[in-house]
C-alpha cells in the first residue's frame with residue numbers, strides 16, 4: 001500500500017470509529033438536499049452569492065486549481081462594474097443571507113477589497129465574508145478589515161507545524177501567518193469589533209494527523225461567545241483535476257455513492273460570479289468554467305441565475321441524473337459537507 005492510500009485509510013478508520021457513519025450521514029444528506037425538491041421552475045433568488053473580486057494568488061497551494069495550467073487570466077473586477085453589480089442585487093438583499101467576496105484567489109491581493117466590503121454593507125447586505133491565507137494580513141490590513149464591519153473572516157491554515165503548513169501552502173510563511181492571525185484575534189477582542197473568525201483546516205494526507213492538536217491549539221485562541229469556529233473539511237479533488245493529493249478514502253466513496261442521485265443544493269441556492277463577470281455553475285466550476293451561463297456586466301444577474309440552460313441542469317439534478325454531467329459526476333462536495341467537523 002503506498003503512503004497516500006495508507007494515510008487515507010487511517011482517516012477513514014478514525015472517521016468510522018462511531019460505526020454506521022455512512023448510513024447516518026447519507027440520511028442527513030438526503031434530508032438536506034431534499035429541500036430543493038420543492039422547486040417547480042419558479043424564479044429563484046440566491047440565498048448566497050459568491051463574487052470573486054480577484055482571480056490570482058500569492059500562494060500556490062497543492063490542492064488548489066490555481067496551481068493547474070492557466071486557463072483564465074489573472075484579473076480584478078473593476079470597481080465601477082462591482083458597484084453596478086451590487087446595485088443590481090440590492091433589491092434582493094433580504095433574501096441573500098451570505099455574500100462571499102472570494103473565489104479562486106486571495107482577497108487581500110485585491111487593493112479594493114475594503115472599499116468593496118464597505119460598499120456592499122452600505123447597500124444593506126449582511127453576512128459578508130472573505131477567506132484568506134493570512135500571509136498579507138499585516139497590522140494595517142488587520143485594522144482595515146475589522147473597520148469594514150465584515151461579519152466573517154475565514155482563515156485558511158492547514159497545519160499545526162510550520163513544515164506541514166508550508167508544504168501544503170507554498171509561498172506562504174507559517175510564522176508570519178501565525179503572528180498575523182493571533183494579532184487579528186487580539187485586536188478584535190481588545191477593541192470589541194464584531195467580526196467572527198472561522199479557522200479552517202483542509203484535511204488531506206499531508207496533515208490528517210495534525211487535526212487534533214490543531215483543534216486544541218485554536219480552541220484556546222478563538223472565542224465561542226463571538227461565534228468563532230475551528231472547522232475541519234475534507235479535501236476535494238475539483239472533480240478529478242487535483243487528485244494526486246486526495247488519495248482513496250473508502251468512507252467517502254461509500255458516501256459519494258449513497259448521494260449520487262441526490263440533487264445538489266448549491267445550484268439552487270448559490271450564485272457564483274467570476275472576476276470577469278461570468279456566472280459559473282458552482283464554486284467547483286471556477287477553474288475551467290465550461291458553463292458560463294451569462295455575464296452579469298451585460299445582463300441582469302438574477303436573469304442569468306434563472307436562465308433556461310441553468311434550469312435544465314437543475315432539472316437533471318432533480319431527476320437524479322447529475323452523474324450525466326462530467327463536473328457533478330464524482331463531485332464530493334455534498335459528502336464533504338457531511339464529514340465536516342467543528343472543533
Ligand SMILES: C[S@@+](CC[C@H](N)C(=O)[O-])C[C@H]1O[C@@H](n2cnc3c(N)ncnc32)[C@H](O)[C@@H]1O
Pocket residue numbers: 057061063064065102103104105106107131132133154155156200202233234235236237238242
Ligand atoms: C480557493 S481559496 C480562496 C481564498 C483564499 N485564498 C484562501 O486560501 O482562503 C478558498 C478555500 O478553498 C479551500 N480549498 C482550496 N483547495 C481545496 C480543496 N482541494 N479541497 C477543499 N478545500 C480547498 C482553501 O483552503 C480555502 O479555505
Ligand code: SF4
Pocket residue numbers: 057058059060061064065066067103104105106133169
Ligand atoms: S491561498 Fe487560496 S486561492 Fe491561493 S492557492 Fe491557496 S487555496 Fe488557492
